[in-house]
Amino acid sequence: MTPAEIAPKDRLIVALDLPSPEAAEAMVNRLGDSVTFYKVGYRLAYAGGLPLVGKLADKGKKVFLDLKLHDIGNTVMQGVESITRLGATFLTVHAYPQTMKGAVEGRGSASLKILAVTVLTSYNDDDLHAAGYRLSVSELVEARAQQAQVLGVDGLVCSPEEVGSLRKIVGHQMNLVTPGIRPAGAATGDQKRIMTPGRAIAAGADYLVVGRPVVEAADPSAVAEAIHAEIAQALG
Numbered sequence: 373m374t375p376a377e378i379a380p381k382d383r384l385i386v387a388l389d390l391p392s393p394e395a396a397e398a399m400v401n402r403l404g405d406s407v408t409f410y411k412v413g414y415r416l417a418y419a420g421g422l423p424l425v426g427k428l429a430d431k432g433k434k435v436f437l438d439l440k441l442h443d444i445g446n447t448v449m450q451g452v453e454s455i456t457r458l459g460a461t462f463l464t465v466h467a468y469p470q471t472m473k474g475a476v477e478g479r480g481s482a483s484l485k486i487l488a489v490t491v492l493t494s495y496n497d498d499d500l501h502a503a504g505y506r507l508s509v510s511e512l513v514e515a516r517a518q519q520a521q522v523l524g525v526d527g528l529v530c531s532p533e534e535v536g537s538l539r540k541i542v543g544h545q546m547n548l549v550t551p552g553i554r555p556a557g558a559a560t561g562d563q564k565r566i567m568t569p570g571r572a573i574a575a576g577a578d579y580l581v582v583g584r585p586v587v588e589a590a591d592p593s594a595v596a597e598a599i600h601a602e603i604a605q606a607l608g
């Protein structure tokens with residue numbers, strides 16, 4: 373989907389990083405019409421949250437399944453084949469060539485979009501070096517984006533800081549999905565490469581992933597609406 377085709381409301385993806393399907397459903401009910409797109413990640417998926425993917429899809433919500441798969445190519449291919457039946461819109465895999473190739477094969481002609489996680493937004497250059505990489509964050513993100521594009525991956529997870537340089541590499545053929553979003557004044561937590569919602573959209577991000585600033589807020593709907601207002605202003 374090109375940026376012009378994405379409904380402004382769908383650009384905010386709320387991460388349902390909550391301890392149980394019941395807690396997640398309560399949050400979805402509380403957010404009501406203010407949120408159309410949800411992310412299901414480790415915490416919820418491993419607490420029995422996978423059936424919620426289909427339930428949310430039946431309610432007309434879109435679901436980003438953030439499982440960050442990484443295994444030998446054949447296992448990734450078979451896993452993704454199974455996941456195509458869950459009803460999710462996006463699925464993440466780590467941006468390693470065998471993994472991305474397996475995921476694209478497993479997706480086949482299904483509507484599920486594969487997103488490759490370039491470099492986690494909680495990493496900076498020092499963290500990468502400590503993990504044994506010699507490249508900087510921006511060099512590794514760009515190298516992985518090029519490989520993802522060649523392998524037919526549909527989109528990239530990156531920080532808003534890399535959106536500008538990635539657009540020059542992948543154009544608008546791939547969706548750029550950015551966690552590391554913090555409204556002004558919100559606690560950073562473990563995120564290191566961050567930006568406000570308005571600045572991330574102005575930089576060219578297609579989708580913003582926001583977890584704790586929404587789901588831990590006293591009034592989650594008010595925070596979601598404020599993010600939508602920033603998005604609308606940035607889109608002009």
Ligand SMILES: O=c1ccn([C@@H]2O[C@H](COP(=O)(O)O)[C@@H](O)[C@H]2O)c(=O)[nH]1
Binds near residue numbers: 494530552582584
């Ligand atoms: O590089 C990445 C990839 C995924 N995430 C996920 O996004 C949310 C962010 O939550 P916040 O509470 O807004 O920090 C979380 O589920 C991560 O697993 C990411 O942060 N960075």
